[in-house]
Amino acid sequence: MPLKNKVTIIGAGMVGSTAAYSLVASDITEEIALVDINQTLVKCQVMDLQHSMPFWGTTKIKVGSYEDIKDSRVVVVSCGAAQKPGETRIDLVKKNSGIMKEVVPKIFAQNPNVILLMITNPVDVLTYQAVKMFPKKKNKILGSGTILDSARFRFLISQTLKVNTASVHAYIVGEHGDSEVPLWSTAAIGNTPLTHFKQLTATKKKQIFHQARNAAYTIIEGKQSTYYAIGAGINQIIQTILFDKKTVLPLSHLVEGEYGIKDICLSLPVILGAGGIVYHINPEISALEKKQLWRSAQTLKKIAKNITL
Incomplete structure (x- = not known):
């Protein structure tokens, strides 16, 4: 058909x-x-x-x-x-x-x-x-993975630096949940690394990530569920597939050796097109971020042992 x-x-x-x-x-x-x-x-x-x-x-x-x-x-x-x-x-x-x-x-x-x-x-x-x-x-x-977490992350950075979210390039990777990892080392405004923006102190970065990671808990407590932002995220993913846009998105997929991680699904940036995942992008990240990502993978692997196949 x-x-x-x-x-x-x-x-x-x-x-x-x-x-x-x-x-x-x-x-x-x-x-x-x-x-x-x-x-x-x-x-x-x-x-x-x-x-x-x-x-x-x-x-x-x-x-x-x-x-x-x-x-x-x-x-x-x-x-x-x-x-x-x-x-x-x-x-x-x-x-x-x-x-x-x-x-x-x-x-x-x-x-x-x-x-x-x-x-x-x-x-x-x-x-x-x-x-x-x-x-x-x-x-x-x-x-959908961390597409929503990354959107929250970009929004909060944009609010701090007073810049359009479209100009904020930043990802949260790993689990869509408590062990997720913010990639501060690759984050940029345009092509300018965030290290150039002195407003983003260590304290402010910690605050931004805390808000991004815990946003769902806050929203669920206040109105039972989140749906507007993830609805928009689903729309973006589907548009990318239907029109073969080859867009880079942080999506959950099978990881097969990237950063020493394999045999689990978690979010990393990929190129998405009409046939699904076209290419795996493995950005250069810091040693600390690699360690945090590995820990996130181990968290998910422990939980995955409980699923029934």
């Missing part, structure tokens, strides 16, 4: 529906199929999204099923238990790995060439689970 400029989203909760809304507002997809076991919820989400169409464009959006994956370019997996106040992303692993054991085979049974974008937390461990189930598809299985 010929592939359409179509996206299937599995999970019609706040993240899945907000991602759908972001795609509708961008008017970049031919069709969006929203899938959920809660039929009342998914029907109402689709109805609400359809009613926004006169304001945006021509995207077709419908209540879908797994059969919609057959002619989809990308499938977004956002189903599963949500993170609760006081709960870390890793706490979710036992709940959500069981769900993925059923969902992932259904996806590739419908379309072996589809690109799978994992959003459900803990995203690194679940991305790893999907790769271990289908190792030959490792370049087509990716997680």
Whole structure:
């Protein structure tokens, strides 16, 4: 079956529906199929999204099923238990790995060439689970990873230095969670290293990273879940795939020897295109950052031992 400029989203909760809304507002997809076991919820989400169409464009959006994956370019997996106040992303692993054991085979049974974008937390461990189930598809299985953490990081730096976020080049890598690592050594404004900006003292850097790393906990405590920013991040990833943009993004993927790390999924910058991950970028980072990244990988490996394949 010929592939359409179509996206299937599995999970019609706040993240899945907000991602759908972001795609509708961008008017970049031919069709969006929203899938959920809660039929009342998914029907109402689709109805609400359809009613926004006169304001945006021509995207077709419908209540879908797994059969919609057959002619989809990308499938977004956002189903599963949500993170609760006081709960870390890793706490979710036992709940959500069981769900993925059923969902992932259904996806590739419908379309072996589809690109799978994992959003459900803990995203690194679940991305790893999907790769271990289908190792030959490792370049087509990716997680949103630290794309949101990096966006928060760039935003906070931009606010401190009073510069447009588009001019801030900075990444958070490793786990999407508590052991993530800020790459201060490669961060720059334009092509100017951050070491040239005296406003960024050691204390200020520590404060910025603390805010970026803990933002989700703050938001969840105040309004139960995060969805606007990750919805925008999902949009960027999908645009990059649909239009073969070859954009560099920090995404969770199988690491196979970079920085002495292998056999785990975590976020590092990659070039993303229509076929999935095109190239792995391994920036020169400091010895301390390498050590922190290795520790992040070990944290994830310990958790990954608990998943059921």
